[in-house]
Amino acid sequence: xxxxxxxxxxxxxxxxxxxxxxxxxxxxxxxxxxxxxxxxxxxxxxxxxxxxxxxxxxxxxxxxxxxxxxxxxxxxxxxxxxxxxxxxxxxxxxxxxxxxxxxxxxxxxxxxxxxxxxxxxxxxxxxxxxxxxxxxxxxxxxxxxxxxxxxxxxxxxxxxxxxxxxxxxxxxxxxxxxxxxxxxxxxxxxxxxxxxxxxxxxxxxxxxxxxxxxxxxxxxxxxxxxxxxxxxxxxxxxxxxxxxxxxxxxxxxxxxxxxxxxxxxxxxxxxxxxxxxxxxxxxxxxxxxxxxxxxxxxxxxxxxxxxxxxxxxxxxxxxxxxxxxxxxxxxxxxxxxxxxxxxxxxxxxxxxxxxxx
Amino acid sequence: xxxxxxxxxxxxxxxxxxxxxxxxxxxxxxxxxxxxxxxxxxxxxxxxxxxxxxxxxxxxxxxxxxxxxxxxxxxxxxxxxxxxxxxxxxxxxxxxxxxxxxxxxxxxxxxxxxxxxxxxxxxxxxxxxxxxxxxxxxxxxxxxxxxxxxxxxxxxxxxxxxxxxxxxxxxxxxxxxxxxxxxxxxxxxxxxxxxxxxxxxxxxxxxxxxxxxxxxxxxxxxxxxxxxxxxxxxxxxxxxxxxxxxxxxxxxxxxxxxxxxxxxxxxxxxxxxxxxxxxxxxxxxxxxxxxxxxxxxxxxxxxxxxxxxxxxxxxxxxxxxxxxxxxxxxxxxxxxxxxxxxxxxxxxxxxxxxxxx
Numbered sequence: 001x002x003x004x005x006x007x008x009x010x011x012x013x014x015x016x017x018x019x020x021x022x023x024x025x026x027x028x029x030x031x032x033x034x035x036x037x038x039x040x041x042x043x044x045x046x047x048x049x050x051x052x053x054x055x056x057x058x059x060x061x062x063x064x065x066x067x068x069x070x071x072x073x074x075x076x077x078x079x080x081x082x083x084x085x086x087x088x089x090x091x092x093x094x095x096x097x098x099x100x101x102x103x104x105x106x107x108x109x110x111x112x113x114x115x116x117x118x119x120x121x122x123x124x125x126x127x128x129x130x131x132x133x134x135x136x137x138x139x140x141x142x143x144x145x146x147x148x149x150x151x152x153x154x155x156x157x158x159x160x161x162x163x164x165x166x167x168x169x170x171x172x173x174x175x176x177x178x179x180x181x182x183x184x185x186x187x188x189x190x191x192x193x194x195x196x197x198x199x200x201x202x203x204x205x206x207x208x209x210x211x212x213x214x215x216x217x218x219x220x221x222x223x224x225x226x227x228x229x230x231x232x233x234x235x236x237x238x239x240x241x242x243x244x245x246x247x248x249x250x251x252x253x254x255x256x257x258x259x260x261x262x263x264x265x266x267x268x269x270x271x272x273x274x275x276x277x278x279x280x281x282x283x284x285x286x287x288x289x290x291x292x293x294x295x296x297x298x299x300x301x302x303x304x305x306x307x308x309x310x311x312x313x314x315x316x317x318x319x320x321x322x323x324x325x326x327x328x329x330x331x332x333x334x335x336x337x338x339x340x341x342x343x344x345x346x347x348x349x350x351x352x353x354x355x356x357x
Numbered sequence: 358x359x360x361x362x363x364x365x366x367x368x369x370x371x372x373x374x375x376x377x378x379x380x381x382x383x384x385x386x387x388x389x390x391x392x393x394x395x396x397x398x399x400x401x402x403x404x405x406x407x408x409x410x411x412x413x414x415x416x417x418x419x420x421x422x423x424x425x426x427x428x429x430x431x432x433x434x435x436x437x438x439x440x441x442x443x444x445x446x447x448x449x450x451x452x453x454x455x456x457x458x459x460x461x462x463x464x465x466x467x468x469x470x471x472x473x474x475x476x477x478x479x480x481x482x483x484x485x486x487x488x489x490x491x492x493x494x495x496x497x498x499x500x501x502x503x504x505x506x507x508x509x510x511x512x513x514x515x516x517x518x519x520x521x522x523x524x525x526x527x528x529x530x531x532x533x534x535x536x537x538x539x540x541x542x543x544x545x546x547x548x549x550x551x552x553x554x555x556x557x558x559x560x561x562x563x564x565x566x567x568x569x570x571x572x573x574x575x576x577x578x579x580x581x582x583x584x585x586x587x588x589x590x591x592x593x594x595x596x597x598x599x600x601x602x603x604x605x606x607x608x609x610x611x612x613x614x615x616x617x618x619x620x621x622x623x624x625x626x627x628x629x630x631x632x633x634x635x636x637x638x639x640x641x642x643x644x645x646x647x648x649x650x651x652x653x654x655x656x657x658x659x660x661x662x663x664x665x666x667x668x669x670x671x672x673x674x675x676x677x678x679x680x681x682x683x684x685x686x687x688x689x690x691x692x693x694x695x696x697x698x699x700x701x702x703x704x705x706x707x708x709x710x711x712x713x714x
Contacts, residue, residue, distance in 0.1 A: 002389070011394055033362055036367060073556060108576070197394075235434075237556030
């Protein structure tokens with residue numbers, strides 16, 4: 001049975017990426033060797049790393065603008081520590097927005113390193129909106145935000161104007177929409193939503209903001225070391241980087257971010273329209289901050305969800321349970337999610353509604 | 358043409374591991390989903406992580422002995438920082454052996470955290486032997502060693518008796534030979550030699566040695582956090598962990614470490630015998646410390662190596678160039694290397710010698 005995978009991450013990737021990655025595990029580029037057994041210092045892999053970095057800069061429009069792209073292991077959560085290590089001066093301070101669980105995790109880590117000002121928070125309202133109208137202190141070493149809150153289904157629609165370097169966790173919406181990436185000092189994203197499998201993190205770093213903290217930074221935590229060694233300071237996650245490269249190739253071949261954004265807008269509009277129309281469901285995020293990646297919703301009071309769960313299962317829909325911390329439903333409709341799968345979900349929602357009448 | 362892959366890492370894995378991993382990228386366990394798109398919180402993947410951890414404890418004989426097995430991302434080099442963070446007391450000290458480039462890298466990182474005593478070093482002799490006869494200070498917080506030096510082809514044949522917790526980087530010989538693993542406080546190993554692809558690190562940690570430093574440890578660097586969350590503190594490297602699990606299954610199915618060790622001894626003996634017999638080659642490590650994983654050798658003076666390189670290429674031999682920092686040759690003959698490939702290399706060495714007569 002055809003599966004419709006709405007998992008929040010690791011999540012669906014393009015079918016052709018799976019096919020190429022699977023073939024590469026058996027025999028990479030007709031080399032007679034698996035991608036899993038080639039040296040990261042081989043010409044074959046260096047070409048992969050270079051293409052991945054170059055595609056990331058090209059898709060973001062950052063080529064030639066003083067940015068470096070890195071593909072590192074450790075997980076986006078490791079950046080919660082690397083960022084203050086690399087940007088927060090000794091006795092300095094940083095400004096953060098608390099817009100969800102991951103943002104709160106980043107704040108907790110930054111506090112280990114120094115003074116953190118939380119300039120806005122929606123925690124009291126269960127993170128159902130993006131904090132706005134805040135002021136970023138001009139003496140902050142950096143400002144940190146989370147562009148899309150995977151668990152709560154909210155997304156920043158715009159980013160602040162400030163002279164302070166903006167650091168943004170774009171793990172769950174990177175390369176899903178056109179953005180002026182040059183507004184940011186550091187963008188980071190775990191690959192496992194829009195740009196690859198779990199096991200690799202993309203960083204886009206404006207080089208001039210580094211080297212100003214006065215801290216002694218351990219080697220693996222030092223962005224300058226990774227930049228100098230072009231993501232090869234240690235053995236990189238070869239297969240995850242290769243699969244990320246394939247996914248970036250797919251984005252480029254499919255009309256780049258501009259075209260991907262059109263499709264993402266269409267998918268999100270269809271699904272939110274159904275949630276708003278259907279008498280059995282309600283969205284959980286406020287409308288103006290709704291995420292086009294993670295669509296969160298619940299059933300209205302008094303509705304037993306067992307029948308809906310069964311209809312989903314019978315239709316091959318998987319991964320739409322809400323995050324274990326919040327419950328409800330969450331349909332993640334990342335770049336690689338076909339509109340056909342969204343339509344299947346909508347028809348199941350309609351079928352469920354009919355069964356109640 | 359059949360390839361004989363002597364790469365030092367990432368390196369050869371069992372053929373059946375490549376086949377199963379390739380299939381899982383297309384369709385994992387007949388789920389209709391790729392291993393790359395399933396949630397790390399799914400039952401399917403939790404079972405993988407649990408089996409990987411349990412196999413690692415079983416193969417090392419550490420089940421039920423107060424140890425935890427972790428599969429983390431970040432690379433073994435990240436452990437160079439995590440280890441002092443977790444084990445070196447504030448104002449404490451650690452003892453290290455300097456037996457090669459990786460050991461030196463670990464020492465450099467530890468010095469960021471506190472006082473480091475290098476109790477033995479073979480650096481002056483180009484790391485051609487394992488330092489011996491050293492004394493570990495009784496007040497050291499831990500003692501760090503590297504069991505096998507991938508670049509120089511040396512291997513510790515025995516480990517010291519001490520009351521200080523022993524931390525060992527076993528990246529390039531883990532599960533290649535029977536060892537009393539319970540002598541160690543922490544064993545860590547990048548998977549990409551003997552137990553999987555690049556992108557995941559195995560740790561075997563004796564729990565009782567943690568939590569004694571008085572340091573505030575950033576979340577991702579804190580072993581106790583990873584233990585508490587059973588390697589799921591952040592999204593783990595799903596595919597690399599799955600492939601490591603397949604490789605551990607293969608070790609178990611092939612008679613466990615004891616049987617693997619027999620085969621490794623046989624392969625190493627064949628190759629070292631040829632190096633010692635062949636008039637054109639010399640081993641670079643002293644005999645008593647020779648590694649059974651990385652066999653390093655050079656041609657005798659005045660021999661042009663072009664013809665040997667061509668013979669190797671024609672025979673499908675790849676990856677035997679020495680590390681870029683030392684030159685010469687290095688044949689890495691990890692667990693998955695078939696004895697047939699070693700025999701092909703030996704026959705090429707013999708052919709080369711004949712061509713000189």
